[in-house]
Structure formats: structure tokens, C-alpha cells
Amino acid sequence: GGLAAAAARSCPLGGGGSRAGGARGLRAKVRLGGVLARLGGDEFAVLITNLDASDDVRVITQRLLNALLTEPFNIQGNEIYASASMGIVFGGEHYKSCDDLLRDADTAMYRAKAAGRGTYEMFDPAMHASAMNRLTLETELRRAVERNEFVVYYQPIVELRSAKICGFEALVRWERPDGQMSMPGEFIGVAEETGLIVPMTYLVLRQACRQLAAWMDMLGEELYVSVNISSKLFTRPDFISPSACGLSAARWR
Numbered sequence: 001g002g003l004a005a006a007a008a009r010s011c012p013l014g015g016g017g018s019r020a021g022g023a024r025g026l027r028a029k030v031r032l033g034g035v036l037a038r039l040g041g042d043e044f045a046v047l048i049t050n051l052d053a054s055d056d057v058r059v060i061t062q063r064l065l066n067a068l069l070t071e072p073f074n075i076q077g078n079e080i081y082a083s084a085s086m087g088i089v090f091g092g093e094h095y096k097s098c099d100d101l102l103r104d105a106d107t108a109m110y111r112a113k114a115a116g117r118g119t120y121e122m123f124d125p126a127m128h129a130s131a132m133n134r135l136t137l138e139t140e141l142r143r144a145v146e147r148n149e150f151v152v153y154y155q156p157i158v159e160l161r162s163a164k165i166c167g168f169e170a171l172v173r174w175e176r177p178d179g180q181m182s183m184p185g186e187f188i189g190v191a192e193e194t195g196l197i198v199p200m201t202y203l204v205l206r207q208a209c210r211q212l213a214a215w216m217d218m219l220g221e222e223l224y225v226s227v228n229i230s231s232k233l234f235t236r237p238d239f240i241s242p243s244a245c246g247l248s249a250a251r252w253r
Helices: 018-027 056-072 100-117 125-147 188-194 198-221 231-235
Strands: 002-010 035-040 043-049 074-077 078-080 085-089 120-121 151-161 164-175 225-228
Touching: 056 085, 056 120, 056 164, 056 231, 085 100, 100 120, 100 125, 125 188, 125 198, 164 198, 188 198, 198 231
Parallel strands: 085 120, 164 225
Antiparallel strands: 002 043, 002 085, 035 043, 074 078, 151 164
8 A cells, every 4th residue: 555645834935945955854854764755836745655554644644744843944044843734645556647646635635724734634535526526616607707697686674763675785696507596605615715706796796786776766765785795805906996896887877
């Protein structure tokens, strides 16, 4: 059997010379009788052969993590503490190439990274399926933004004293090409991580503002609409401009 562990470290290594020093320091810590390779940036792989029991793997992995977290690297006279996340995968005949082995180790590593630094995860096939589903969702979400497949529903906001509707809350749904309706919890997280939340929010704002203008013209009353805004938009200098939000196409036309 074999062990491939992809480790991501987070530390201010700076340029190539510092990274090379970090690699040498890591090699000094890994006295496991295995092969250490730097994959690029702050990612490394460790390959250890003749391992059969998963308990042995856990012991070795924890020992390596402890060494990384508790013992500083000495790089160019500076002591640098590193944190790491590790993904573990067992080799076997079902792997046809090293790329596939590293791919699965990488998948497990990112699962560990999401759980918090200084942790490790053992790969299982469900992780690969999850990663593929995530990739498919991201692709479909990009197309949804291009095609404006989002539908806005409106929850009335009622003033208690007069029992009159004074505004609305805009609620977005994703109407897929096959007719299925996806709730925000199924896609907002991916939209946030990929940055697609920005164009998606503008699409919702434009729809909500146009609808609000139509209702105000029809009823002759002042109303308002509440739209959930991602924090990513507050860093954009054009966020509050009427043209960016679609207001010029709605009330200010």
C-alpha cells in the first residue's frame, strides 16, 4: 500500500529563495522514509510505501502535523511557524496514474482545509463525487447568470397600525432549464465563493426595482423593497450608483 498526502501550508515565505528554504526545512522534519515533493507554491506531497493499516497512517500524519505546528522553520535567520492541512489517500491498482492519486489527495486536503487548519482528512470516493457535483453546480450557475434564470418573489411587509402593505422583501429563486426551482441555500454559498454573487445581486436588484416602480405607478403610493446584499458588493465603488443597481431603468427613467 501507499500513502500520498498533499499538505497546504500558510506562512509568509515570500519569494522563491524563502520557499526553497521552507522546502528544505520541511524535508528535515519528514523523517518517514518516504518521498517528499513540492507541487508548487505552498503545496507539498509525501509518498510513503509499505503501509497497510490506517492507524499507522493516522499516527504518522499527526506526528507530521505536530512537527509543523509546534516547531518553527528557520529561514534566512527568521523563525516562522507554519500551519498545515493534509489530505490522505491510499494507493492501489484502481489508480491508473499518479495524477489521479494526487487529485484525490488534493480533494481530501481541501476538505481538511475547510474544517480548519492543523487537521487532516482521509479520502473517500464520496469526496470526489462531491467535488464533481460542486464543479457542475458552478458551471450551471455561471450559465444561469448569463441567461438570467433567476426569479424574484415578493413577501409583503405590513404596517401593524394601518394593516396596509408598506413594502416588500425580495426573495430570489433559481428556475433551472428543466423547470426545477432551487432555493437560495442550494446555490448562494457557491455564488459567494466564486464571485458570481455580484452579477446575481445586480440582476435581482434590477428586477426588484422595475417591479417596485410598476407597483408604485399603479397604486400611486410610496413603497419600498428590501433586497439581501452580499458584503462583497460594499467594496465596489459603483455599488450605490443608480445605473449599476438598475434604478435608472426603474424609478429614475
